[in-house]
Every structure is written in structure tokens, then in C-alpha cells.
Amino acid sequence: MIPSLLPEQALSELGRTEGGPDTLALLVRDQQMRRLLLLRAVLDAVEEADAEICPPVLRQRFRSDWALLEEADRAGEAEEPPAEGKGVRHSPARTQILYPLVGPWARGCLRALSTKTIPRTARQRRARSLRRELCYFSALAAAAAVRAGVPFSARLSAQDGMLVLPSLGALGAIGDGDVEVVARDGRMTLRRRGEADVVVDVAEREAPTASGAGLGPAPGAGFATWSAATAWKPVQLLPGLLPESVPVPLDDLDPHRTVDGGSRHQALSGPATLDEAARERWLTSWTGVRSILRLGGEHRVAEVATLLRCLVPLAAPAGHAAPDGGTGSCSGTRREAFGAVLSSTPPTPATFAATLVHEMQHAKLAALSDVVVLHREGPQERYFAPWRPDPRPYDGLLQGVYSHVALADFYQRCALVAAARPGQREAAWREHARYRAQTRMTLPVLAASESLTETGRSLVNQLLRECDRMGEAPPPAGVRIDAEERVRDAHARWVRCNAPTE
Structure with missing residues (x-):
């Protein structure tokens, strides 16, 4: 039986490299809850940190920033209550702390707060690192308050000549001094001693279209910023897909x-x-x-x-x-x-689309691996992957195979649709044949592992069935043969380069 945490339907969809609304929502909710727990771990670690690494003044500043973050979160509670069973709500402040790049910050902050015994010089470096990380948190709390419409005034510290308000924009070319930020009524005023104020307007609105024509405000659309001052650089928003x-x-x-x-x-x-x-x-x-x-x-x-x-x-x-x-x-x-x-920079929409298909599979499989254990293989780098010259660990091979099965499916569907032009169809068949030939060589290696869990074996077996299914609508014979020969040649080169020496 598949663990109850992961419904069989979800595993079946993910084994086909797909994912219906409920399955994707399951993965998203789990990642959101992990982010909230991670932020709580940062709070606890700051409170418990050695005073040499986190001095009292720094700890008090963090508490003030956390209080502003909580105020911003409460301000959005009535705006969008969670639907039954839908998990984490998306108030403006909550959207801010779930911003993807907050995750690397939280991990880095916890590393800086580690209580492991380290040499004194290393402790000093860690203390400097923590100061930088907590300056980022101050800016994060301010950005959440801006999104939530909570008025505030705060002194934020620039780093490397720039003050970044995560997901909103940055004030550049300012050295490493402090900046006073005053926010009220959809407007930020950024003040530095001896310099003219920089006024930044903030609004919840749609992103511009490719022609530059703006659309009107829309609930939950995103937060755009703009300023007459050239020192302010907004984060660009691409239109919703x-x-x-x-x-x-x-x-x-x-x-x-x-x-x-x-x-x-x-x-x-x-x-x-x-x-x-x-x-x-x-x-x-x-x-x-x-x-x-x-x-x-x-x-x-x-x-x-x-x-x-x-x-x-x-x-x-x-x-x-x-x-x-x-x-x-x-x-x-x-x-x-x-x-x-x-x-x-993607050179064409076609390459961009393939990139997104590829990377979404990595995101899904990583999220799935957080929900359930798929295998217990070690980190040894010893497996052949046709798309890499170096030996790969089992988990890296699984990640690569998963994304390549999805790409083989994507390109086969592109080749089969009536709307495809002859040149597009030929290119799609070549890509499909290449990815399918690569996965046909590597999937049996994954399946042969005795370290797969029951869930992991179900996933790999579904990938095998998916690869076989694609054989029902094969590419032109010459294209298929060429792809298979290329994979065999790549394997022969890999063996020569990675064969154990006496």
C-alpha cells in the first residue's frame, strides 16, 4: 500500500510526470508548511544563540522585525481566509514569506546560528555572516508590511551598496549605510542623510504586456513598484501564464x-x-x-x-x-x-518552454521526496547518465530520468499535434527520440536497485510504463536509430573515461 500521506492517485499522476490540481496542491501545501516551520526554527535559534554570535542588540532588532512581520500577517487574515482543506492561506504578508528566495536565506541563517563548537576566528566570521542575514530579515519584514498595507518606519541596512526589499525592488549605488524607510498609503519614502528622498509607489496590479500596455489592478495579482528616481530598480513582473x-x-x-x-x-x-x-x-x-x-x-x-x-x-x-x-x-x-x-536568457519561446517542463519535474520530484522516502541509496557517484559526462549518484540519476521522461512525452505530443509545421514536427521527433533513448537505457538501472522503497518502486515502475507507452507512436525509424546510436556511443565514452584503474 502507498502511505496514506500520498494518495495512490497522486503517485500514479506523478509517475506519468503529470499532476492534477489536487496532487500539485498537496506538494505546494507541504512545501509551504515546511517554510513556516523553517522560519519558526530561525526564531528559536536566534533566541537560543550564543551572545558572541548574536549580541543582545541584534536579537532585539530581530524581535522587532518579527513583530512587524506578525502585524503584517494579521492585517491580511480577513482578506483571504483559507478554503476548507486548502491549507496555508495567501495573505499579502504570507505570500512574501513564502517567496522562493526566502528559503535560501533561512537555511543560511540557521547555518550562521549553529551552536556547534567552532574556533574563535570562525565564530567571528559567523557573527558577521549572521548580521548580514538578519539585515535581510529586516528588509523582508518591511516588504511584507508594504504588501499588507501596514504603515511603519524602520531603519534598514544596505549591503554591498544596495538595499534590497525582497520581491519588490532595490535602491542601488548607496554604499553600506542605513536607509530610513517610511511606508504609508501605498507609498514608500526612502531617506538617506544628505541625499534627496526616493519616493516609491507600490500597487497591487497586473504586469505589463509585451507591448507595454498596462492592465488595471486585480486582487492577488502581484505588487508592482515604480519611482521617478533612477536609483530605484523594481523587480520586473512577467504576466501570469x-x-x-x-x-x-x-x-x-x-x-x-x-x-x-x-x-x-x-x-x-x-x-x-x-x-x-x-x-x-x-x-x-x-x-x-x-x-x-x-x-x-x-x-x-x-x-x-x-x-x-x-x-x-x-x-x-x-x-x-x-x-x-x-x-x-x-x-x-x-x-x-x-x-x-x-x-x-532563453533564446526562443520554444527553448524556454522546454526549460520550464524540465525544471518543473525537478521541483515536483524534490517536493515528493520531502513527503515520502523513495529510496535509501547512498551518495556514491557511480551511475551513467547519457546527458552527463561524470558519474552520478542514484538520486541524481533518478532526478535526471524523471525530467527526461517528461521531455520525451512533451516532444512526442508536440510532434503529434496537427498544428505542428513540418520543420517543428521533425525537430520535435528528434528531441523525443533523444530523450526516450536516454531514459530507456537508464530506467532499468533505477529499477534494479534493491534500495527502492515500496513508494519509490511504484514510481519507477510507472515511469517504465510511461516510457513503453510512448513506443506506441514511434518517431521515424531513422530518427530513432540515430538517437539510440548516440546513447550507445555516449555510454562507450563514459566507460572509457570512468573505468577503474589498476
Whole structure:
């Protein structure tokens, strides 16, 4: 039996790399509750921290910021009560603390607050790190209050020459001094000694369309900011993917958008800061995404609309080697930033759509792995993945296979729809054949593991059935044979490079 925490219907949908409304809502609610528990853990850790790492004045400042955050949260309680069984409500302040990039901040804050025995010099570095993290929390509480319409006045500290109000915008080129922020009636006034005030208007409204025409205010649409002062840079909002969807921030400002590293992210470039031309390119690609996603099935549109809550632009990569020779773009997700996708500038809506399909699978599988245990394999990097030159751990292989099954399905559906033009159809068949050939080689390896839990085995078996189902509508024979030969060649190269030496 599948554990009652995860209904069999949900596991069946996820095994097909899909997810109906209830299944996606289950994953989202679980991630939201984990975020709230994480924030509570930060509160407890601050209260219990060694005074050398968290001095009393810093602790008191955190308490004041937490009180402002609670006031902002209470202010939204009557605005949108939760529907029966729907879990976490979405008051303006609650939306702010569930912002994907708050997750990396909370994790970093807990690391800085760790009570493990460390050398004195390391404690001093940790104390400096904690001061930076708690300055971010002050700005986070202020942004939540702005969203909730709670009037306040606070002194916030700039970091690295910029004061960032998470998800709203940033005041730049100001050094590392303090900024007085006064918010009231939909307007922020930012004051620095010896400088002219910067006035920022804040409104709940829709994002602009690609042509620049704005739409009127809409409940729950998102918070846009604008100012006549060039020092203020707003977070750009991309229009909601569906009419009922909220806009998606394109966040090139948040200090916690940077990837911490690790084997999954070794091919990612650093974060980018966008100029107007780059922002327009993002908007153009985003505008065309929905129609292309729809070619691969309405469920692809729905999962992006439900799960995507933030886009982080990355710099164009210098190029990285891959078994299939791919270079020039990169994308990724961060487990601690559920709802965020990191990506270099998408050159076309078609590549953007495929990127979103790919990354949504990583988000879903990571969230599922938080709900249930799928396997008990260790971290040893010893498995072949046709899309990587290096050996992969079992969990990394599972993540890759899961996203590649979804891409094989996506491209097959694109190839089969009547609306596809001949050139599009041929390209879709090539992509489908490549991804299916890769998963057909790797899925049996996953299935052979004795460390799969009952739930994990059910998931992998469903992926196998999905891969077999796609064989009922095969690509042209030449395309299929070419894809299979490429996978075999990649495996032969991998064996030569990774064979144990005497």
C-alpha cells in the first residue's frame, strides 16, 4: 500500500510526470508548511544563540522585525481566509514569506546560528555572516508590511551598496549605510542623510504586456513598484501564464538568488543583472511560452502556472561539455527555493518552454521526496547518465530520468499535434527520440536497485510504463536509430573515461 500521506492517485499522476490540481496542491501545501516551520526554527535559534554570535542588540532588532512581520500577517487574515482543506492561506504578508528566495536565506541563517563548537576566528566570521542575514530579515519584514498595507518606519541596512526589499525592488549605488524607510498609503519614502528622498509607489496590479500596455489592478495579482528616481530598480513582473495566474517575478536583485554550488549546479553560470534590452528579451520569450507548452498538453501549462513563483536570470554560460555536445544555455532549480527556476536568457519561446517542463519535474520530484522516502541509496557517484559526462549518484540519476521522461512525452505530443509545421514536427521527433533513448537505457538501472522503497518502486515502475507507452507512436525509424546510436556511443565514452584503474 502507498502511505496514506500520498494518495495512490497522486503517485500514479506523478509517475506519468503529470499532476492534477489536487496532487500539485498537496506538494505546494507541504512545501509551504515546511517554510513556516523553517522560519519558526530561525526564531528559536536566534533566541537560543550564543551572545558572541548574536549580541543582545541584534536579537532585539530581530524581535522587532518579527513583530512587524506578525502585524503584517494579521492585517491580511480577513482578506483571504483559507478554503476548507486548502491549507496555508495567501495573505499579502504570507505570500512574501513564502517567496522562493526566502528559503535560501533561512537555511543560511540557521547555518550562521549553529551552536556547534567552532574556533574563535570562525565564530567571528559567523557573527558577521549572521548580521548580514538578519539585515535581510529586516528588509523582508518591511516588504511584507508594504504588501499588507501596514504603515511603519524602520531603519534598514544596505549591503554591498544596495538595499534590497525582497520581491519588490532595490535602491542601488548607496554604499553600506542605513536607509530610513517610511511606508504609508501605498507609498514608500526612502531617506538617506544628505541625499534627496526616493519616493516609491507600490500597487497591487497586473504586469505589463509585451507591448507595454498596462492592465488595471486585480486582487492577488502581484505588487508592482515604480519611482521617478533612477536609483530605484523594481523587480520586473512577467504576466501570469493563465488569466487567473499571478505575475511571475523576474528577480535579478535578491542577494540569495545565487547558487551555493554542489555537483548539481556545477554547470550553472552566476546570476545576471539585466538591462532593459535583456528584460525585453525575457518578456518576449515568456509571452510565447503558453502556446508552446499547450502543444505538449494542458497539464504542462497547469503545472508551470501552479508551481512557478520566481525566475532568476543567469549569465550566459561560457559553454560546458555534455555527451550530446550541448552548450550555450543552462538552467536549474534549488531544493531550498521551491517555486524558483534559474535560467540563462532563453533564446526562443520554444527553448524556454522546454526549460520550464524540465525544471518543473525537478521541483515536483524534490517536493515528493520531502513527503515520502523513495529510496535509501547512498551518495556514491557511480551511475551513467547519457546527458552527463561524470558519474552520478542514484538520486541524481533518478532526478535526471524523471525530467527526461517528461521531455520525451512533451516532444512526442508536440510532434503529434496537427498544428505542428513540418520543420517543428521533425525537430520535435528528434528531441523525443533523444530523450526516450536516454531514459530507456537508464530506467532499468533505477529499477534494479534493491534500495527502492515500496513508494519509490511504484514510481519507477510507472515511469517504465510511461516510457513503453510512448513506443506506441514511434518517431521515424531513422530518427530513432540515430538517437539510440548516440546513447550507445555516449555510454562507450563514459566507460572509457570512468573505468577503474589498476
